[in-house]
Amino acid sequence: LAKTTQPISMDSYEGQEVNITCSHNNIATNDYITWYQQFPSQGPRFIIQGYKTKVTNEVASLFIPADRKSSTLSLPRVSLSDTAVYYCLVGGSGNTGKLIFGQGTTLQVKP
Amino acid sequence: GAGVSQSPSNKVTEKGKDVELRCDPISGHTALYWYRQRLGQGLEFLIYFQGNSAPDKSGLPSDRFSAERTGESVSTLTIQRTQQEDSAVYLCASSHQRTGQETQYFGPGTRLLVL
Numbered sequence: 013l014a015k016t017t018q019p020i021s022m023d024s025y026e027g028q029e030v031n032i033t034c035s036h037n038n039i040a041t042n043d044y045i046t047w048y049q050q051f052p053s054q055g056p057r058f059i060i061q062g063y064k065t066k067v068t069n070e071v072a073s074l075f076i077p078a079d080r081k082s083s084t085l086s087l088p089r090v091s092l093s094d095t096a097v098y099y100c101l102v103g104g105s106g107n108t109g110k111l112i113f114g115q116g117t118t119l120q121v122k123p
Numbered sequence: 124g125a126g127v128s129q130s131p132s133n134k135v136t137e138k139g140k141d142v143e144l145r146c147d148p149i150s151g152h153t154a155l156y157w158y159r160q161r162l163g164q165g166l167e168f169l170i171y172f173q174g175n176s177a178p179d180k181s182g183l184p185s186d187r188f189s190a191e192r193t194g195e196s197v198s199t200l201t202i203q204r205t206q207q208e209d210s211a212v213y214l215c216a217s218s219h220q221r222t223g224q225e226t227q228y229f230g231p232g233t234r235l236l237v238l
Contacts, residue, residue: 055127055214055229056166099165111156111216111227113165 016100021118030087032117034100037081045076045083048099050116056099060085087119095121125149127230129215135236136205144200144233148217155198156216156227157182157190166214172198205237 017035024030036045044063048056060067062074062083073086087094097116128147136142148155153174158166168182172192183189187205192198202209212234216227 053231055216055232056227057229058226061226111158111166111168113158113167115165 015112016102016114018098018100018114018117020115021120023120023122024090025122026091027089030090030094030119030121032085032087032098032100032119033082034085035082036100036102039080039102043102045074045080046101046103046111047072047074047085048101048111048113050097050099052096056113059098090119090121092121092123095119127215127217127228129213129230129233131233132231133234133236135238137238138207139204141201141203142205142235144202144213144235146198146200146215146217146230148196148198148215149228150196152217152219152228153195154218154220154225154227155192156218157198157200158214158216159184160212160214160232162211169200169213202235205235207237210235210237 044061046061047059049059050056060069060072060074062076064076064080067074075084097118099113099116101111127149130145134142155172157169159169160166170177170183170190171179174195175192187203190198190200200213212232214229214232216229218225218227
């Protein structure tokens, strides 16, 4: 499975837009890009998934450039409750479905 | 149930004892996964079930770890002769299918502390 690289931590303030970029230079042709969110003492929760270009749902947007070697998770107008660890994962093409998690990005939203 | 449930939520045991961790996946989900998360770290894959079969056990750290699934439902992760390095949160997830595109739904985890 493709290895991902993302910042270890980020700080933001309430109401700001937060963009977390993930690098995945070795992404395979059929791999999808998926982001999970994890709050303290909870299991990860699916946020968004995409293959190329842009995907938007009620929680976030995901921007994927044409070469697919990186992706950016965009959280609009964050609140204190968005403080969490965000994981970028790449995979899905013919594997068992197991997810390979890196250390993720710890987002701290301040008032 | 509405989501993935795990029990116990917390487990404290003494080194050398055996422990059993239980996972109840979302009804109808054929795929079930176990992960381990050490403090401050990402998740490590342990084992994957498709139905009651485990085609991928590649993440089990040693032969002290085993898991089974019955009735295409409940799964039990057993750790024999626990060691202090086994202390971690053990997370279970389930999904409709086994592909990586499928959303995995995680339980709250079992926090294991080996003294």
